[in-house]
Amino acid sequence: MSPSRPRSAPGGRVHAALAAVLVALVASASPLWAQGGERLVVPPLAIDTFTLDNGLRVIVSEDHSTPIVAVEMWYHVGSAHEPEGRTGFAHLFEHLAFEDTEGMADGEFANLITRAGGVYNGETDADRTAFHEVLPANRVNLALWSHAERMARLRIGEDDFTTQRNVVKEERRLRVDNQPYAVSRLSLDSVAFRHYEPYRHSAMGSMDDLDAADVGDARAFYDRFYGPNHAVLAVVGAVGADDVRAMAEEYFGALERAPEMPVLPPAPDAPRTDGERRHEEVDPLAQLPLVWMAHGLPAASHPDYLPITLLTQILGTGESSRLRRRLVTEEGAALDVVAEIDRRRQAGMLVIGAAPNASVDPARLEALLAEELRLIASEGVAPEELEAARNQVLTGAVTERMTVASKASLLQRYTLVHGSPFGVNRELARFDEVTVDDLRRVAATYLTAANRTVVVVRPGRAAGAAR
DSSP: OOOOOOOOOSTTOOOSSHHHHHTTTOOOOOOOBOGGGOBOOOOOOOOEEEEOTTSOEEEEEEOOSSSEEEEEEEESOOGGGOOTTOTTHHHHHHHHTTSOBSSSOTTHHHHHHHHTTOEEEEEEOSSOEEEEEEEEGGGHHHHHHHHHHHHHOBOOOHHHHHHHHHHHHHHHIIIIITSTTHHHHHHHHHHHTTTOHHHHSOTTOOHHHHHHOOHHHHHHHHHHHOSGGGEEEEEEESOOHHHHHHHHHHHHTTOOOOOOOOOOOOOOOSSOOSOOEEEEEEETTOSSOEEEEEEEEOOTTSTTHHHHHHHHHHHHSSTTOHHIIIIIIISOOEEEEEEEEEOOSSOEEEEEEEEEOTTOOHHHHHHHHHHHHHHHHHHOOOHHHHHHHHHHHHHHHHHHTSSHHHHHHHHHHHHHHHSOSGGGGTHHHHHTTOOHHHHHHHHHHHSOGGGEEEEEEEESSSOOEEO
16 A cells, blocks of 8 residues: 545546546446345444544444554535635645644654555545545554644644645646636536535635635634534544544543534525526637536435435436436437536535537537436336346445445445434435335426526637626
8 A cells, every 4th residue: 555645625526527527427337136136235334433522423333354444534624614715725724734733743644654554645525624544453543643633733834834725726726727627517516506605616715715815814714623523533444442432532532622613504495496507618628518417406414315316326327327328329419428416415416417429519418418307207217227226326335335444434424414324224225215206206306497507618718608
């Protein structure tokens, strides 16, 4: 294993190029069956939880299959919590947290983790900032100690602040401003969430806001949000809950709570009924047009996400998906088409991306997409389509439980969305309860023109226009 430098992913929603936008999102899956035709059973995860007096929540999942451990600290602070005029601060803090503390000099964290045989990383999205380590199980204490250092004793000096602000700005240039189609994906957020400020801007932030910030702003953000009562620690691997509890008490027990988290405003109801929202822009880096089509969804904890997940598999996952079969194979109108769910704590989107073939007008591609969505809403899906989608979900669940790192992220994500990790062991059984009528209902509810946002990207050099 080689060390990883910290990086940030704006919710996993910015794709660097057309191929990445439309190919990397496609996940083909095949049915998983045990011998004798029985459906493969996914073993439940072992889960223990406890909470320290200062509010730090801890999740432990003991797994001795390999002598390693994954440690993840998630702060439930993301770009949605940034003060007005300070977009990009959560992402900036992800970078600052790898700098020096009272007990670690600049660069020492990286040296300690890598010399112990570990790897590390970090990422930021609208709802959380996450820090990950995977290392030998006998060094789990090192990871917990380093997280306590960064939670309570981070140094934020002028030099570190200036350096990391420049790093964040350069990351935005490389991953957004200088990549085809990436700006348009951010435009989709700003148009779809135009009446919900917390989600209207990306985790990357704006250059103007980053330039206007100073080290005092950074210290205030740290003091405001980076406390044990805003964090969840997950430890997965060859270590027991009693040992983790002892270390958590030792390293975190004396840390003081941060001020209580401000409550985000409620998101507008989904589905919207106020009509389609549209935006067109010209991308000087694009070689081909691109159509984004999104439909608003409720908070990620909503029970409709079970049938929506299966519906999305049917629409846009794999070679035989509805949209790919219609637009690519039958009509020859698209080079590729995919569908994915953008899940967030307050509201989300079902996002479709489609690239037209040469000489095909994006308007025709858009019309075909809308027609196929109307068909699935009016006619529903076949039972065999539903069963194939369940098998794809099962395949993903098996993959997600193959490593300690992915299991730690799964438990963290479920806790972020649902408030507790325990439901993760019941979710797959709940997918078996979804019916074809459920899929038709959610399609008719959410895949409507009044709930739609469309962003069309055209190659060229002119300025974009919106309405």
